Amino acid sequence: MLGGAGVAGALSACGNSLTTADNSGDGRRSIKVGLVIPQAGVYTALGIDMKRGWDLWLERHGGKFGDYTVTTVTADEGETPQTGVPAVQKLLQSDQVDVLVGIVSSATALGVKDMVSAAKKLLIVSNAGAGSITGPGRSPYIWRTSFTNAQVAGAMGRYLSTTDIKTAYAIAPDYAAGAEAIEGFTKEFTRGGGTVVGQDKPPFGKTQDYQPYLSRIQASRAQATFCFFGGAESVAFVKQYAQFGLSAKIPIYASGFLTEGGVLAAQGDAALGVKSALHYTSELDNRANNEFRNAYQARYDAVPNCYAVATWDAAAVLHRALKSPIALDGDSLVTALSSLGPIEDSPRGAWSFDGQSPQQEFYLRTVERHGSSLVNAVTGQLGRFGQST
Amino acid sequence: MSAVPAGLGYARVSLRSGALAAAIAVTLVAAPFYLAPYATTTLTRMLVFGLFAASLDLLVGLIGLPSLGHAAYLGIGAYTAGWLALHGLTSPLALLLAASASALAGLGAGWISVRSSGIFFLILTLAIGEIAEQIAQSWTAVTGGSNGLYGIPAATVGPLTASDVASLYYYVLGGFGVGMAMLWSVSASPLGAALRGIRDNKTRMRALGYESTRYELFAFVLAAAVAGFAGGLLAAQQRLVTPSDLGFTTSALALFAVVIGGSGRLWAACLGAALIIGVRDVAGLTVNGHGPLLLGLLFIAAVYLMPHGIAGLPRRRK
């Protein structure tokens, strides 16, 4: 065993990728990107949105970042790090990709930190929202184009404290992201003079029926409910909130994921009037978003959402970083990303990196019916938030 | 519960199987020299899961107690080793402490569980496993909650560090050897014979003066300890421990690895585990999210085509 460990040192060099071959000469440069998205399990729908954002950017830009022709290798992240970590490992060791993009689960994003750092490869997280991914103790090679959980919730908390609402009930699933959301909301809401009169954390992934919590919310006599839910849980929560007659009495103010993407249509009229904070909505009226939305709808017959935009923007920042030819190792790419400045032409509006995670404008969105479909209409601007605000 | 007839159990090691074992050992030791890095990584993962499945086979195959919560002990070991490594203890001592922590937990859970049997044992162990997962989710100060323990430093043996693909492989292979040797020595001993006797005819063994519950508890604790040891290797291999490591899916995959391999034979459990990891992490990653479908088809095919598991194939062909 000990002797073997000695031999191993000599072999370890095999783990590093050798991609410089094509990239030394004239214009025939290429870059290999590993796209890590859930293709099975509960987050599959998010994975589809992310892949669409990625594919659409490449389609509309000739499949190139700068002069580099892009090859994409997709790997299934699954639901948990048990599948997500091997997926990243495969892309790094077997496919020898230059850059990694994607990742929905924060546990997976945090779990691959050492692996990515050891390989000195750039990872652009385009969904996972745990603060610590780009917070203290971060890897210099892990950047993010999405959001942090506390950032989104904090935007809602600060806004709510400026309204007539002084008491709120906070509810989020019992896992790390839910805790970060409640914390982020509470911090900003109480700073502005509000009081969180009660909070609940229903078991994550094991709660189908919110009735016990809805009764508690009503009994608390709070003026508003703050919540953070996504996917199937957001559909169950919003529909049951309406079925139990709460939406008429205690309005919902949420982290925007509650009504973002495919879940909104599933919630149906139960979602009408729900207010939420997010850094994107398909209804944003700016030139970049109008073009993006039209192209997206034409290509996929679907309305784009923040998950597609974050992965679209991951492609956009890589394009900017590779404007002038550089080496594709993590250090060179990180240096290029550090000097990008504001990204003006994103569908979400202009944003920039605050450290390694976006500083961006947040919008107040209200669910309205436009024709036959429901949309998150823009009903206010909440100001710019960085990851550290 | 076992598909293997009595008499074809663990104890008989013929010359031929001895030679086969030696050949396998050589193949395993040489693996990093002829395998690509990712294949070595996958093999490392197979070894960890294989040892874990073999520890479960001690319960399922040897004494006839099918557990659906065995991942709890893998997880407790992994969290213990991961926590110790994060606090500075990266030596193999952490593996022993991981095994001890799991043994202790197994003593408590086993004391409750071994009074039931069959499907009730199955579901009771499932419940205890779910509770363990919930504790891992909730006890954030120690376990890191749903994000788990990450940034675990590499394991060390004396001055050597198991940080790159090959050295990590050898570290895990060494641990695998130790764990398997331990399981083997128990199953080949008179104690193992007594355990098999209880599996085949509990009443008769009771009449002979064997207190079956005590033996079952012993097997449970031992299986938990080896699972915890495997958990320690898991922490070193993944450098990450999350609640899903002790969740239901992990338990179920291990149980079905034992069944597919052919319960009652430790090496068969390892093969079953290798097959499942292979399907999930090699084939599954490249079929656009149809990994679960592959697993489902594998399960169905295994039941009809390999009624005695992989272990039963050679006999059938004769």
Next chain:
Amino acid sequence: MPEWVPVAMTATINGLAIGLLLFVSAVGLTLIFGMMDVLNLAHGGLFLIGAYLVAESPTWTTFAVGLAAATTIGAVAGGALSLATAPLARRPHLDQALLTLGIALVIAEVLSALYGDDVRPANPPPGLDGAVPILGHQYPTYRLAVIGVGVVLALVFYWMVERTKLGALFRASVADRDMVAAIGIDVRFVRVGVLVVGSALAAVAGFLGGPIYNARPGLDSTILVLALVVVVIGGLGSVRGVLLASLLVGQIESTGRALLPSLASFLLFGALAVTIAVKPKGLLR
């Protein structure tokens, strides 16, 4: 009136609705196990088929057609399952579990291919989509209707198992399968019948539960685990036990969570562990 009174009150009524729904979901599982000795892990998949069939069913006509379809598909699936498990009659439980788990994974994959990976919303039929006030809290009418249907089904099953000849045969099979065969009763068609009825019930339960849970990938395993818990707490093969355990679990999931929200994650499996530790063969065996 202190605030916890209406909270506890609505939670108790809700626990009854969830519990009875759980009874319909789980009773088939216990029938199949009692009669055939098969632990059918594909049961949750059948529930999910039912849930998808009720999704986007806007009128009473579509509701009725969907219910008939769910019953038929469930019954046919039960017949297919009896064919698939027949060769395994003398094999260990684990082999049957492996097979039915494999089938469950395949069903899930087929449903995901047919319906996509987004949540499919299901709404109650017209007239049942409102709410009635209970102590100042609104309570959905549909859930009250589920209580009604659940009570009727529970009574029908109780009568069938305890009072009819078929029921006597079932109970005899649970007690001693070999003896029933030895005294010359051909139980083959009864076994097929039990799988057909049990599977149809699972699909019907999914159909009834759809408007509460919605249809989505993953719901199958959630329901399967709940049903397993109920069946085991009740004592395998006991219809009365399943009823008792369903009502208990309904209350744990509802009233338990309302009054002890911080322990919500531990309540269900804690109760299961305590039950089996104290009564190793379930409450009523």
